[in-house]
Amino acid sequence: MITAITVLVALGFLGWGFYRARPFGKLGLVAWLQSVVLIAPWLLFFGLSIVGIYLNIVSVLFLFVLSTGLYIYLGSRLRSLAQSEVLAQRATAIAETQDTHSLEIGNDTANALNTTDAAKTQAEKLAEALAEPDIVPIPADDLKAIQSIFGIDTFFATETIPYQEGVILRGNLRGEAEATIARLSERLQEKVGFSETNPQQPRYRLFLVEGQDGKPVVIVLPTSRDPQPSTLFQKGVAVMLLFATIAASLESSGLMLGFDFFTSPNRIAEVLPLSAGLLSVLAVHELGHWLVARRYQVRLSLPFFIPTWQIGSFGAITRFESVLPNRSTLFDIAIAGPAAGGLLSLVMVVAGLLLSHKGSLFQVPTEFFQGSILVGTLTRVVLRESLQQPIVDVHPLVILGWLGLVITALNLLPAGQLDGGRIVQAIYGRTIAGRTTIASIIVLGFASIVNPLALYWAIVVLFLQRELERPSQNELTEPDDTRAALGLLALFLMIVTLLPLTPSLAGRLGIGG
Incomplete structure (x- = not known):
């Protein structure tokens, strides 16, 4: 079913x-x-x-x-x-003729007179996601300089709303979003210059977003509101969590082998291969994020791993320390980790099934493979007749790969700043991402009734990851359909990894009694 x-x-x-x-x-x-x-x-x-x-x-x-x-x-x-x-x-x-432009200018001015409070509220919400609560009004000279960069060839501003340390401008976009942002950003640097503390950094940054009325809105904020690098304390916490995750992976490996590693540390040689396998999935996942982020010249914080003795780790929390240029960049960085870690885990499962034989390290009941639609069907494809036995001997790579798939799937949940949440935000926008975050927390709450791991993960998402990612500079341009298809595929694999086989389907597959 x-x-x-x-x-x-x-x-x-x-x-x-x-x-x-x-x-x-x-x-x-x-x-x-x-x-x-x-x-x-x-x-x-x-x-x-x-x-x-x-x-x-x-x-x-x-x-x-x-x-x-x-x-x-x-x-x-x-x-x-x-x-x-x-x-x-x-x-x-x-x-197009100049007369057409003149007519559009007249229409834009008329539309500006009909500005709604709802549109302003939407623009302010987006600005709040970028700014901080302490308010320092934008200097009048800076405001005048910012207003001068707009024109009929880029973005025709019809309304200017000073907001906190920056300004919100409503109007009409005159060209392709990416090219317009590049041109306006260049003019902005020419007019207001660079930061006194960092000559390589402009004083203000420009964001192009969509208002509630569907029309483009420009938000200009000082670069002092950009994401800040991790502090020394935060880096220290990241290192401590890494060591805690290593310890948790050793303990979970010991539990898989039937003993408590913390009470028998002399048996480290037995748990080390399994622990290394778990940590390799985590490392490849984070490496995927890092390599793609480096390609886009986006800085990432150190990963804050979330240790758990049941499966070693739930993955890691990683913050962006740079402003993202567009939603495609957000998508590419978000999906790179699950793609790398998930592919490695899938290879582990298939290789482990192919290497499984009578006398393999782990002996598990056949019903064990009912825990995942994906792993259960793959097991049926590869092992076939072996599943007719009550106990199946499997290679350790099957267990390691399965755990890697679970970790990857949990990170693909469409919630907040999880990889899945960032993917949904990149493809469908902030409104849909907010709704899927609430839905994911509700589903995890119901799942926690039968699985304590779901409750643990729900708490992590609720308190650490529920907020959406900051808007990118170009929020208007959606990722292409190829990225949308990859996102849907990733979410589909998340579902078939976490959902168990029903008893009736497991029976038809020949898994279990």
């Missing part, structure tokens, strides 16, 4: 994607097809398992190779169509 619901939800996402893609014509449909071919192997795999048809590992690999080939082809086709679209837009822009 749960597997069927998961497949139906995935089909619903694809249907919604098709609905969103139709207004964009051929370009949108090709982008939607990329999403289809990306998720199709998983839908086929789980869909067939519902009716009792189980693909072998060769068939699964063939599906993924075919899917990858189609994805690459559609990507090249999409780029070609996008280039044609850009050329058409440029031709239209060149054809």
Whole structure:
């Protein structure tokens, strides 16, 4: 039943994607097809398992190779169509006359007279997410200089609202968002200069966001409100948590082997390989974040690991110490960690299943594999007849990979500043991300009734990670459909990792009694 619901939800996402893609014509449909071919192997795999048809590992690999080939082809086709679209837009822009611009200016001025309090409230909320509560009014000279950078060729400002140390400007965007921000930021530096304490840093930073009325809003704030580097104390806490996580991984490894490591530290040689396997998943996850952040020249804080004796660690909390340029950057950095750690964990599971044999280190009851739709179906594909026995001998990599998948899936929950929350915020915006955060906390609350780990994680999210990420400089431009498809795939894998198999489906798969 749960597997069927998961497949139906995935089909619903694809249907919604098709609905969103139709207004964009051929370009949108090709982008939607990329999403289809990306998720199709998983839908086929789980869909067939519902009716009792189980693909072998060769068939699964063939599906993924075919899917990858189609994805690459559609990507090249999409780029070609996008280039044609850009050329058409440029031709239209060149054809516009100065009279048209004058007419638009008149309309903009009239619209400014009808400004609503609701739109102001939305702009102020976005500014509050960027600023601090202590208010120091913006100097009049700075305000005048900031107002002078706007014009008909970039952003035609119709209303100026001084707010805290900066200013909010409502108006009409005259060009592509990314190019407009670059041009306005350059003019801003020319007009107001750089910080006295840091000659490499401009005094003010510009953000382009969407107001409640759907129109663009520019927020200009001093760079003193940028994210600050970690203090020495915070770095010390991060190091302490790292050592606590290492200790927790040693203890959880000992528990997997049937003894308490803290009471038998002389048996460290037995737990060290398992502990190293757990820590490698965490390290690869954080390395993925760090490498992509470095590519975008975004600074990250040291990871604040969350130790737990049950599975070693829940992952880590990492803060951005730089302003993000756009939502695509937020998405790429957020998904890089789960992609790296999840891929390593998945390889561990598959390799461990292939290496499992009679006499392997761990002997687990067959019902053990009912704990995850993903791991259970993979086990059925690889081990097959072995699952007819009440006890199954498995390689340690199966357990390590499974724990790695659980850690990755927990971090993909669409809540706050978790990787999943950042992915949702990047693709769908702050409003949807706020709603999914509340929904995730509620789901974790219900899940904690049967699983104490869910309660622990709910508390962590509620008190440490529930706030959304700060707005990026360009909040208007959404990530492309390829990123949207990858985000949906990541959330789909999170669901099938954490949800258990139902007894009826497990019976059809031949798992358990």
